[in-house]
Amino acid sequence: MxxxxxxxxxxxxxxxxxxxxxxxxxxxxxxxxxxxxxxxxxxxxxxxxxxxxxxxxxxxxxxxxxxxxxxxxxxxxxxxxxxxxxxxxxxxxxxxxxxxxxxxxxxxxxxxxxxxGEYVLEILEAISRGLPGLSRPNSPQRRLYGQFIARNPTFFARTERRLVSYWSCYYRWKYGTFGTYPGCILLEAFRTAVEEQVGTPWPRHTPPPAPAMTMPRA
Incomplete structure (x- = not known):
């Protein structure tokens, strides 16, 4: 029972x-x-x-x-x-x-x-819309997320790997290369934020981004 x-x-x-x-x-x-x-x-x-x-x-x-x-x-x-x-x-x-x-x-x-790091594309798009400051150097949003990622490198690496897996499973047919996937663009914005905080390149656990792919500015 x-x-x-x-x-x-x-x-x-x-x-x-x-x-x-x-x-x-x-x-x-x-x-x-x-x-x-x-x-x-x-x-x-x-x-x-x-x-x-x-x-x-x-x-x-x-x-x-x-x-x-x-x-x-x-x-x-x-x-x-x-x-x-x-x-x-x-x-x-x-x-x-x-x-x-x-x-x-x-x-x-x-x-x-x-x-x-999850699989719902609309959620990734909502995050990008809600964090316009990630595209602006030294913005409060960029500092906030950069500081968090710097303190949690293992968590962020796991997030990267999960995002690649979901892209490969559910979205590769639509975005033939990971660099064109909206989740990749979001990850690159997070990576830029942490690099701005630590002053050095941040380890990558994903395929490289597409050239000149950035989050849209507000």
């Missing part, structure tokens, strides 16, 4: 996705989220401003009532969007991403970069 899952375990896993200073805000957010059908899956660890967080690869909670979502303060709304950017439904992930991608909070960055 399968025993019922303890929702408090799920709450612990979701709370671990954010810095400790946000614990009270996270608990308020979890209070409005419906119980999940399944436990959060496969957390991945990254460093955010010197603190390790563990973000689930997927969550299985239904979305809260829209009226409940409008009540929390801005920080709690962003936390909610971050959590649902890990939802098992790609349309939910995209919709939540579009609400959080412009945030300048360092703890939002890993949620965005993780989505850059």
């Amino acid at each position: 399968r025993l019922p899952r303890d929702p408090s375990n799920d709450a612990h896993v979701l709370a671990a996705a954010f810095p400790a200073r946000l614990a009270d805000d996270v608990q308020d957010v979890l209070a409005v989220m419906p119980d999940a059908r399944f436990a959060p899956s496969q957390p991945f660890e990254v460093e955010v401003q010197g603190e390790t967080v563990a973000i689930p690869s997927r969550i299985y909670n239904e979305e809260p009532d829209a009226d409940l979502e409008r009540r929390p303060p801005k920080t709690q709304q962003v936390i909610l969007h971050c959590l649902y950017s890990r939802h098992c439904d790609g349309l939910v992930r995209q919709r939540r991403l579009e609400q959080l991608v412009a945030s300048r909070e360092p703890w939002v960055v890993p949620f965005v970069v993780q989505l850059a």
Whole structure:
């Protein structure tokens, strides 16, 4: 017989996705989220401003009532969007991403970069639209993402490899070379951001980009 899952375990896993200073805000957010059908899956660890967080690869909670979502303060709304950017439904992930991608909070960055390594082309395009600052030297967005990648080289390398695999599996027929794929253009923008921070070339784990392929400017 399968025993019922303890929702408090799920709450612990979701709370671990954010810095400790946000614990009270996270608990308020979890209070409005419906119980999940399944436990959060496969957390991945990254460093955010010197603190390790563990973000689930997927969550299985239904979305809260829209009226409940409008009540929390801005920080709690962003936390909610971050959590649902890990939802098992790609349309939910995209919709939540579009609400959080412009945030300048360092703890939002890993949620965005993780989505850059996934397979939904529309999500990659939404990230590019939401991060116009990646194309501008010394912009706040470029510094924010460059600093995160510099602290998390293994995570970024894994993101690169996953993106190449998804391109090869799902999009090679449309983009015959990886360098023309929108995901490659996005990765190059991230690489430029980290190189600006560290002052040296950053290791590449993908085929080279196409000549003169850059993110569109805002």
